[in-house]
Structure formats: structure tokens, C-alpha cells
Amino acid sequence: xxxxxxxxxxxxxxxxxxxxxxxxxxxxxxxxxxxxxxxxxxxxxxxxxxxxxxxxxxxxxxxxxxxxxxxxxxxxxxxxxxxxxxxxxxxxxxxxxxxxxxxxxxxxxxxxxxxxxxxxxxxxxxxxxxxxxxxxxxxxxxxxxxxxxxxxxxxxxxxxxxxxxxxxxxxxxxxxxxxxxxxxxxxxxxxxxxxxxxxxxxxxxxxxxxxxxxxxxxxxxxxxxxxxxxxxxxxxxxxxxxxxxxxxxxxxxxxxxxxxxxxxxxxxxxxxxxxxx
Amino acid sequence: xxxxxxxxxxxxxxxxxxxxxxxxxxxxxxxxxxxxxxxxxxxxxxxxxxxxxxxxxxxxxxxxxxxxxxxxxxxxxxxxxxxxxxxxxxxxxxxxxxxxxxxxxxxxxxxxxxxxxxxxxxxxxxxxxxxxxxxxxxxxxxxxxxxxxxxxxxxxxxxxxxxxxxxxxxxxxxxxxxxxxxxxxxxxxxxxxxxxxxxxxxxxxxxxxxxxxxxxxxxxxxxxxxxxxxxxxxxxxxxxxxxxxxxxxxxxxxxxxxxxxxxxxxxxxxxxxxxxxxxxxx
Numbered sequence: 001x002x003x004x005x006x007x008x009x010x011x012x013x014x015x016x017x018x019x020x021x022x023x024x025x026x027x028x029x030x031x032x033x034x035x036x037x038x039x040x041x042x043x044x045x046x047x048x049x050x051x052x053x054x055x056x057x058x059x060x061x062x063x064x065x066x067x068x069x070x071x072x073x074x075x076x077x078x079x080x081x082x083x084x085x086x087x088x089x090x091x092x093x094x095x096x097x098x099x100x101x102x103x104x105x106x107x108x109x110x111x112x113x114x115x116x117x118x119x120x121x122x123x124x125x126x127x128x129x130x131x132x133x134x135x136x137x138x139x140x141x142x143x144x145x146x147x148x149x150x151x152x153x154x155x156x157x158x159x160x161x162x163x164x165x166x167x168x169x170x171x172x173x174x175x176x177x178x179x180x181x182x183x184x185x186x187x188x189x190x191x192x193x194x195x196x197x198x199x200x201x202x203x204x205x206x207x208x209x210x211x212x213x214x215x216x217x218x219x220x221x222x223x224x225x226x227x228x229x230x231x232x233x234x235x236x237x238x239x240x241x242x243x244x245x246x247x248x249x250x251x252x253x254x255x256x257x258x259x260x261x262x263x264x265x266x267x268x269x270x271x272x273x274x275x276x277x
Numbered sequence: 278x279x280x281x282x283x284x285x286x287x288x289x290x291x292x293x294x295x296x297x298x299x300x301x302x303x304x305x306x307x308x309x310x311x312x313x314x315x316x317x318x319x320x321x322x323x324x325x326x327x328x329x330x331x332x333x334x335x336x337x338x339x340x341x342x343x344x345x346x347x348x349x350x351x352x353x354x355x356x357x358x359x360x361x362x363x364x365x366x367x368x369x370x371x372x373x374x375x376x377x378x379x380x381x382x383x384x385x386x387x388x389x390x391x392x393x394x395x396x397x398x399x400x401x402x403x404x405x406x407x408x409x410x411x412x413x414x415x416x417x418x419x420x421x422x423x424x425x426x427x428x429x430x431x432x433x434x435x436x437x438x439x440x441x442x443x444x445x446x447x448x449x450x451x452x453x454x455x456x457x458x459x460x461x462x463x464x465x466x467x468x469x470x471x472x473x474x475x476x477x478x479x480x481x482x483x484x485x486x487x488x489x490x491x492x493x494x495x496x497x498x499x500x501x502x503x504x505x506x507x508x509x510x511x512x513x514x515x516x517x518x519x520x521x522x523x524x525x526x527x528x529x530x531x532x533x534x535x536x537x538x539x540x541x542x543x544x545x546x547x548x549x550x551x552x553x554x555x556x557x558x559x
Binding site: 045048049050051052068069070071073074076077078080082083084085086087088092095096097099100101 | 555
């Protein structure tokens with residue numbers, strides 16, 4: 001569905017991607033993780049056709065995003081970190097956006113709006129940043145585009161809204177849709193994403209499905225010094241040490257995304273060796 | 278569906294644009310009307326109740342049109358100046374051409390019609406007020422003729438006599454469209470302070486052109502000067518003003534240059550705007 005081949009991209013004096021390749025399939029929610037300034041948003045903008053590759057190519061549903069044709073744009077919706085929404089009533093927003101997206105579903109839009117506790121009679125003019133973001137997320141989901149790109153979607157959402165977001169997102173995926181969520185708030189994506197892709201210094205540092213991670217790694221709290229020392233990664237906490245070790249017993253447990261992220265960023269080779277074995 | 282221009286999608290885009298901007302546009306029209314009222318009111322007070330003659334109405338119309346039209350042109354694609362707005366604008370499912378034509382429809386065509394309507398809505402009562410004030414201020418002046426409402430679109434330069442350019446008002450309007458199109462291009466080129474930067478750019482172009490004409494072209498030409506048009510040159514032989522000859526290029530060159538100046542600049546700038554718009558990144 002999304003094919004990134006040998007992508008080279010950089011801003012004037014700062015190279016961001018150097019020969020990045022990536023394949024993304026429909027039916028999955030991809031979590032794009034990485035430190036600030038590693039190119040998560042830049043990758044999303046390249047996929048959306050807002051930035052053009054300097055070298056290499058990107059294809060989304062077989063189309064070149066850089067052409068920004070209506071056929072492409074009606075299949076891609078982006079929720080940017082910083083966004084703009086017109087100051088219009090929600091009913092007008094729905095009325096004027098719906099005809100541009102062939103699979104726009106008004107019932108779905110109203111359902112998501114209602115799940116986010118926003119009155120449909122309201123106007124964007126009187127809404128807070130968080131409320132506007134929830135409207136944008138609802139709009140993005142209701143368009144039913146094949147590709148949904150979300151850049152830090154939980155920024156600006158309160159605690160309740162974050163759990164509403166996870167609930168709404170979990171119910172919105174289907175086999176024809178590819179969702180890419182870029183964030184550095186990994187906790188917000190727990191139990192939501194199907195695949196983790198970590199970018200660092202313009203390269204893919206780690207790219208595995210959640211199922212594979214559960215099969216290969218085990219996340220535990222340990223008090224055993226020997227076990228802690230033998231772990232792939234360990235971190236002291238008030239309740240002992242949080243550790244990641246190779247899953248030798250075959251039981252699939254819960255993944256601590258934050259711990260995994262830290263392990264990969266600090267010692268990628270050690271984590272990767274488990275997956276290569 | 279056509280990926281370059283689809284009429285149905287275009288009409289939907291026009292409706293969406295109106296829905297999102299109507300408050301701004303209506304307030305803008307009210308502000309324009311207010312400024313025109315203020316200006317005419319100021320003239321009536323300063324002139325002590327004199328009539329508002331045609332030349333003053335023409336001047337007011339074109340000065341207001343040039344100022345507000347070019348300013349509006351310079352913010353026509355202001356969405357592209359801010360990251361979030363630009364993203365929202367560029368990723369919206371309509372083609373570049375549809376977005377450009379929608380912008381031109383509002384910024385060029387509808388603005389021109391709306392400005393002209395607002396002008397007459399203010400002009401007619403104010404000219405009539407000026408006439409009645411004059412009549413009441415000078416009751417004994419039997420020969421005074423009331424000021425007439427000017428026809429912006431049809432006013433010969435030399436009344437009753439055919440001149441080289443029988444309708445200068447239309448020429449002004451065409452010139453206005455050409456200059457405004459430069460400001461529209463500026464709105465895509467310069468993300469910030471577009472009006473000021475475009476004005477400076479146009480002044481620089483004019484300055485470079487003047488330097489080229491005066492410092493490079495003029496020394497290469499014999500004594501004399503342009504005569505009636507750019508394509509005719511009057512040469513004084515041996516600095517004798519009584520012996521002169523006129524060198525003219527074929528008439529089609531004059532016609533071509535005149536056509537370019539009148540009709541081609543605006544579309545050329547719009548086309549450049551289109552390509553600039555297509556390659557916009559955010």
C-alpha cells in the first residue's frame with residue numbers, strides 16, 4: 001500500500017533521510033517512534049505529498065504523492081501535530097468535507113464526535129485546541145481514507161480523551177486501511193498498534209510486529225540480581241527492576257513499549273540479536 | 278473524475294471557500310464601503326460642499342481598486358504562509374488548478390465585481406449629496422451643472438474626438454489586473470510580508486528597466502527619442518531638429534507589444550502562480 005524506496009531527503013543543510021526504505025501494508029496500525037527531530041513528521045509529510053523526496057521514490061496505492069492529484073488526496077488524510085481548522089459550525093464542516101471523500105460516513109462522524117463528548121451543534125470557533133483536535137481525528141476517521149497519517153495525535157488531549165482516542169482508534173481499523181501514528185508518547189499507543197517502527201538519524205532502527213515482539217521478548221519486574229544482569233535491558237524502579245529478556249518459555253506477555261523503546265535506543269544491537277536468532 | 282479540473286468538484290470547492298470565508302469577506306466589503314464614505318465625506322467637508330466631479334470619482338475608484346485589490350491579491354494564498362494552514366490547504370482533495378481557479382474567482386473576478394458594486398453604492402448617494410449641498414450652498418448659481426455619476430467602463434479620453442486610445446478606463450482596469458496578478462504570484466512566493474515584498478520587487482523591476490533604458494539602450498541609439506510608441510523612433514540628423522526621420526518597426530510588433538501589455542501579463546502571472554503552487558512544499 002505504501003512503498004518507500006531509497007528515500008533521500010533533507011532540509012537545506014540538514015540531511016534527514018539517507019536511503020530509507022519501508023513497506024507498509026493495509027490492515028495495520030503502525031507506530032512510528034523516535035526521538036525529537038529524527039524525521040517522523042518529515043516521513044509522514046513525504047508520504048502525504050507535502051514534501052518531495054530529493055532522491056528515491058514513494059508510492060501510495062501506486063500513486064506518486066508529490067503530484068497531489070485528487071485521486072491520491074481523497075485516499076489520504078493527515079492529522080498533523082499543529083493543525084488548522086476553519087471557524088465553522090461542525091455541521092458545515094461535515095457538509096463541505098463529505099463530498100470530497102467518496103467513502104465519507106456522516107453517521108460515523110457523528111458517532112466519533114459523540115464519543116469524544118463534543119456536541120454536533122457546536123462551532124469550531126468556540127472550541128479549545130483539544131476539542132478541535134478531537135474533531136479533526138473524528139473527521140479523519142469518518143473520511144474512511146485508505147491511509148490515515150497521525151502526527152502526535154494525543155498531544156493536547158487530556159487523560160480521559162487519550163483513552164477515548166485509543167477506544168475510537170481500535171474500532172476504526174479495517175483490512176483496507178493503513179494507519180500510521182507518529183509519536184514520542186509511547187504509552188498512548190499501548191494495546192493499539194500492530195507494528196512498531198523506530199526511526200533514528202534517518203534510518204530504521206527497529207521494525208517488528210507486536211506479535212513478534214511478544215513471542216521473542218519478555219517484559220518483567222525482577223529482584224534477582226543475576227537475572228537483572230543477564231537481561232537485554234534493565235531499569236531500576238521503586239518496585240524492583242524492570243527488565244527485558246529473551247522469551248524462552250513461549251508465553252506471550254504484555255509489552256512495555258516505553259521500556260522497549262529505551263532498550264532499542266540505548267542498545268539496538270542486543271535487542272536485534274534476539275530477533276535475528 | 279478528471280484529475281486536473283472537474284467542474285463539479287470545483288463548484289464544491291467554491292462553496293466550501295465561501296462557507297469558510299464569508300464573514301471575512303462581508304466584513305471586508307463593509308470596511309471598504311466605510312472607507313469610501315469616509316473619503317467622500319472628507320472631500321465634501323474640506324471642499325466646503327463642492328460637487329464630486331467625474332475625475333474625482335474615477336481617481337477614487339482606481340486608487341481604491343488598486344490598493345485594496347493588490348492587497349487582497351497579496352493575501353489570496355496566505356494559507357501557504359503558515360505551516361498548519363498550508364498543510365490543510367494542500368492536502369485537501371482538489372486539484373492544484375481547481376484551488377488556483379477558486380482563488381482567482383474570489384480574488385480577481387468576484388472581488389472586482391464586489392468592489393465596483395460597493396463603489397457605486399457609496400458613490401451614487403455621495404455624488405447626489407454633493408450636488409444638493411452645492412445647490413443649497415450656492416442658491417444663486419444658475420449655470421452650475423450637477424456632477425454626474427461616472428461610468429467607470431466607458432469614458433473616452435478626448436470627448437467627441439477619437440484619440441489613439443478611445444477608452445482609457447478599460448486600459449486602467451487591464452493594467453490593474455496585470456499588477457494584481459503580480460501580487461497574487463507574490464502571495465505564493467513570499468510566505469511573509471507578501472504585500473511589502475511584492476511592492477519592493479515591482480519597484481526593483483521598474484528601476485532595473487529604467488536603468489536599462491537610460492544607461493544601456495539610450496547610449497546605443499542615435500540622437501532622438503521614442504515617438505508615439507515604443508516601436509517608433511525619431512532620429513535628429515546632425516543634431517538638427519529640422520532634419521529628422523522616423524524609424525518604425527512593422528506595425529505587427531506594436532500590436533503584439535500592446536496586446537502583451539493589455540492582456541497577456543495577468544494570465545502569464547497566473548500560470549507562473551500555478552506552477553509555483555504545484556511545487557510548494559510544507
